[in-house]
Amino acid sequence: MYESFYxxxxxxxxxxxxxxxxxxxxxxxxxLNLLEYGLFNRAIFTVITGEPGTGKTTLLNTILxxxxxxxxxxxxxxxxxxxxxxxxxVLMAFNLDGKGMDSVELFKTFTAFIVRExxxxxxxxxxxxxxxxxxxxxxxxxxxxxxxxxxxxxxxxIVLSGQPGLRGLLQRGDLIQFAQxxxxxxxxxxxxxxxxxxxxxxxxxxAGGARSVMTTQASVMVHRLTCGNARLINxxxxxxLAYGYAERAPLxxxxxxxxxxxxxxxxxxxxxxxxxxxxxxxxxDMVAEExxxxxxxxxxxxxxxxxxxxxPAAEPAVQPQSYYEQxxxxxxxxxxxxxxxxxxxxxxxxxxxVRAMSQVALCLSAVGRHEDAAKELVALLKSRQGxxxxxxxxxxxxxRTLETLHRTQKACELYMAIHKQDPGFRDxxxxxxxxxxxxxxxxxxxxxxxxxxxxxxxxxxxxxx
Numbered sequence: 001m002y003e004s005f006y007x008x009x010x011x012x013x014x015x016x017x018x019x020x021x022x023x024x025x026x027x028x029x030x031x032l033n034l035l036e037y038g039l040f041n042r043a044i045f046t047v048i049t050g051e052p053g054t055g056k057t058t059l060l061n062t063i064l065x066x067x068x069x070x071x072x073x074x075x076x077x078x079x080x081x082x083x084x085x086x087x088x089x090v091l092m093a094f095n096l097d098g099k100g101m102d103s104v105e106l107f108k109t110f111t112a113f114i115v116r117e118x119x120x121x122x123x124x125x126x127x128x129x130x131x132x133x134x135x136x137x138x139x140x141x142x143x144x145x146x147x148x149x150x151x152x153x154x155x156x157x158i159v160l161s162g163q164p165g166l167r168g169l170l171q172r173g174d175l176i177q178f179a180q181x182x183x184x185x186x187x188x189x190x191x192x193x194x195x196x197x198x199x200x201x202x203x204x205x206x207a208g209g210a211r212s213v214m215t216t217q218a219s220v221m222v223h224r225l226t227c228g229n230a231r232l233i234n235x236x237x238x239x240x241l242a243y244g245y246a247e248r249a250p251l252x253x254x255x256x257x258x259x260x261x262x263x264x265x266x267x268x269x270x271x272x273x274x275x276x277x278x279x280x281x282x283x284x285d286m287v288a289e290e291x292x293x294x295x296x297x298x299x300x301x302x303x304x305x306x307x308x309x310x311x312p313a314a315e316p317a318v319q320p321q322s323y324y325e326q327x328x329x330x331x332x333x334x335x336x337x338x339x340x341x342x343x344x345x346x347x348x349x350x351x352x353x354v355r356a357m358s359q360v361a362l363c364l365s366a367v368g369r370h371e372d373a374a375k376e377l378v379a380l381l382k383s384r385q386g387x388x389x390x391x392x393x394x395x396x397x398x399x400r401t402l403e404t405l406h407r408t409q410k411a412c413e414l415y416m417a418i419h420k421q422d423p424g425f426r427d428x429x430x431x432x433x434x435x436x437x438x439x440x441x442x443x444x445x446x447x448x449x450x451x452x453x454x455x456x457x458x459x460x461x462x463x464x465x
Contacts, residue, residue, distance in 0.1 A: 001242060002242055006209065009207060012204045012237070013235070015231065019062035021206050043184050044149055045159075046157070046159045047160045057161070060127060070122065071122060073127065077130065080133045086134075094110075128142070131160040131161060143181065167187065191230060193220065193228070195228070199233065200222065200233065200237060213241070213252055214257075215251050215293065217289040218253050221254040221281060222236050224280045225257070239263075251293060254289055284368075284404050294390070294394075323356075324355070324356055328359070340363050343360045343363070357376055358394065358397075364376065371405065396414075396425070403435070411431075412436050
């Protein structure tokens with residue numbers, strides 16, 4: 001559905017654990033290194049825990065796929081307290097027939113299997129998923145099963161993967177001997193707000209996306225709705241892209257994410273809390289996103305300017321664009337200082353200048369430098385570059401920035417000028433009525449007032465800073 005519209009080769013947010021999509025953030029990289037250490041150093045027991053959806057299974061699939069030629073793998077995933085003895089299920093995990101056998105015969109069959117694999121230079125790895133469902137008796141079975149290992153050879157390794165309750169289970173006094181055999185353990189936390197946008201970009205890139213199709217604030221909105229849970233991130237991004245496709249939106253915005261998620265949540269299945277949009281997105285966030293949306297529209301010179309411009313050589317023409325793309329990538333990664341430097345280099349090309357310097361203002365706003373952002377926007381207005389709609393957008397963003405700085409009178413002056421040029425532009429009328437209750441359309445009906453205001457506005461704009 002949305003894959004071809006946004007340029008993906010496959011669904012970037014499938015819920016099936018796939019090692020190709022593994023995002024190696026700081027903690028996932030640490031977890032992977034520890035799992036590798038445990039597997040290749042023949043740790044008898046390895047434990048990985050985390051809330052559902054944090055990426056445990058994807059990590060395990062990755063490490064086991066890397067070592068598939070060296071190990072014989074068995075996965076026990078349907079664990080619950082009513083399983084009875086664990087041994088029949090262990091044999092089934094390795095496709096061994098234990099039908100009609102008693103406990104002694106089951107153990108002998110499994111031991112013989114391990115010996116055969118060891119003779120073939122293969123290690124046997126048993127992965128127990130949802131291990132928090134195992135009781136103390138079943139864990140004791142696993143401990144006794146691990147006794148097939150001796151001091152010289154460790155042909156059997158057991159990996160326990162489970163929710164945080166597994167850690168509490170392993171801390172029980174009657175499981176001290178089991179806990180003492182655990183060589184490696186790690187607890188996965190949800191992604192942080194700085195990691196979620198990078199995770200989203202990574203999955204889009206792995207699906208063949210050549211560009212980001214979500215605004216920075218949309219990615220932040222995803223994090224705030226999901227609290228960084230990777231599985232929920234995938235679900236929210238998937239439904240948000242579907243909504244974006246339905247609306248033919250070139251970029252998925254924070255508002256689209258919020259609406260799509262709330263519609264899914266209303267069905268009572270998607271486990272996200274209900275939040276008002278204003279609770280998740282500040283006014284500063286909204287201003288930053290609108291700057292980003294405006295900057296994403298390619299700048300084009302006026303017809304008479306275009307005719308006068310000489311055809312650029314191929315090599316120099318590509319360079320400013322590449323700086324602009326580099327700046328976008330840096331901004332998406334949160335490296336605003338480096339992004340500003342890249343955008344400023346892109347702005348040396350007159351065709352890139354308006355959108356590149358708009359991005360500079362966006363970066364400044366993102367790091368709380370609203371005064372500097374406003375100055376950049378004023379400079380863009382004074383340069384008289386850009387199309388009419390671009391200049392209207394710049395005035396609007398400047399007014400929004402001034403609102404953030406609590407300069408209500410100056411913001412109103414800009415909104416009034418915008419309204420005179422385009423009465424239906426965005427939500428200018430609503431903002432004027434909110435900021436200046438005495439404001440009314442009738443008060444601007446006089447042509448003399450319009451002429452006087454134009455002169456007044458020019459003077460005020462020059463005096464703003």
